[in-house]
Amino acid sequence: MMNFSIVSEFMILGLTQKSELQGILFIVFLFIYLVALLGNMLIVVAIIYNTTLHTPMYILLLALAVVDIICTTSIIPKMLGTMLTSKNSISYGGCMSQLFFFTWSLGAEMVLFTTMAYDRYVAICFPLRYSTIMNHYTCVGLLSIVMAIAVTNSWVHTGLILRLTFCGPNIIDHFFCEIPPLLALSCSPVRVNEVMVYVADITLAVGDFTLTCISYGFIIAAILRIRTTEGKKKAFSTCSSHLMVVSLYYSPVIYTYIRPASSYTFDKDKVVAALYTLVTPTLNPIVYSFRNKEMQSGIKKVFAFLKG
Template identity: 80%
Template sequence: QGRMNHSTVTEFVVMGLSGQPELQGIFFIIFFFIYLVALLGNVIIVIAIIYNTTLHSPMYLFLLALGVVDVICTSTIIPKMLENMLVLDKTISYEGCMSQLFFFTWSLGAEMVLFTVMAYDRYVAICFPLRYSTIMNRNMCMALLCTVMAIAIANSWVHTGLILRLTFCGPNTINHFFCEIPPLLALSCSPVRTNEVMVFAADIALAMGDFILTCISYGFIIAAILRIRTTEGKRKAFSTCSSHLLVVSLYYSPVIYTYIRPASTYNFERDKVVAALYTLVTPTLNPLVYSFRNKEIQGGIKKVLCYNQIFFKKE
């Protein structure tokens, strides 16, 4: 009853990465550049894969999905973050905050499961090359992508739904650069135990579970690589695997760290830096690590650029 007497929060104030005004200009330039690289990199890859029939294979289909997820992830967070760096009124409406939470949580879940699916695809390709086209057929690819979407949507609905049940009646300042679960739980006037339990369960099942499955897949891949007789073949395969594992580790480690703890242990100044790794850095690195080093993707991008040049000359 006491909680009902408080006024309900209709908007939140987002503190951002730093409360120091003199740093806002520098941060704006840095994160505008990061957003531009992430957006252009992922959009170019998506267009290249769509318009090149030679890239219509399972591996590139999953890369296309990863590119779309990364665009949604960065576009959910960075534009509002950049806007808040330029204005004095650094607010986001309650509805806007919940929308940002939903789409970010969706992209977080989708990316984690996609990394596992992509690792499985590489496992089948390297360990069972003769049976690859039979195992990774069209139906299998669609089933895997539907599974990714279903898990991501279910994960997002559960966490957003549980946040919507909470009462926000006191302080409305989010000590973060976007609406994420941990800082919102810290602001709630109502008990957050159920939220914490579900976040912990999702972290164990999705983050740790997917990370372990991804590592197992790469373990089998490395074992298969060691059987390659040529030194050049081994070097090329190890180079690809190591870069993939580096990006995966950069993504999973901070996610596991952020979501496995109770609300009382959050340190938001440190957590902002950690969150930047999986919200900003990884979506920017994904095109560079997974695609731009790939000769077939490079060829696909060149075809798209050549087609556009011809089209504009005709115009």
């Protein structure tokens, strides 16, 4: 694919231009990154190390943890380096690579949320048939679909950005290379890009969110049939926390990508983007894994092995 851009590098403004806030933000986002990275890596190691966790539910959690690691690692280290050194430039190739990996993780996470909701729906609504429906081949098939959709989504959007011409200015009013600020900088028509972003937002974000909510609707209906109050409380606690994280992820994504480039307000959009790029990957291990007794047991075995 030919690229005729004059711009060879971009300048990333970051979250704020106020020098007095840079040090505080560096510490905050370093902490967020370490929590997200170590939390998700712990999940990966615990699931791989414990054969008892080699079930569809935990394999999907493993995939989510890997996606979150890629998402945060593609964005935060560069952002931290910019805060620390005040060198806020990124090469054209580096920007496109960051865009590709972020867009891939965005698509993968949305489809994974839907797949995980379907897994919980089968487990709660069809407990006796769960092992038959969610067998090894089904799990591999679902993960293959997740990967295919994520890669296709990323290639389409990155490929369309690569076709644009950037002839200046080259200042990205954001903390990473995302589609909206790049479209705002292009000096060639971006109508096709906007249409494809809109299509992806409707099919992936709105579509997956709807399917996820439908799955949880059936789950809640099944929970209401549980006779014990304690059982209802536990199930509702799990479902409500899952829905909270899912809503926290989908809402800003839909808000960001459903609008044309001319309507972007970057000061507000940077805060919104932080929700699905930084906050959700940090919350996922806590909400989906660390509250689970089997996962807690698996993590303890890992620490016991490290001590030994």
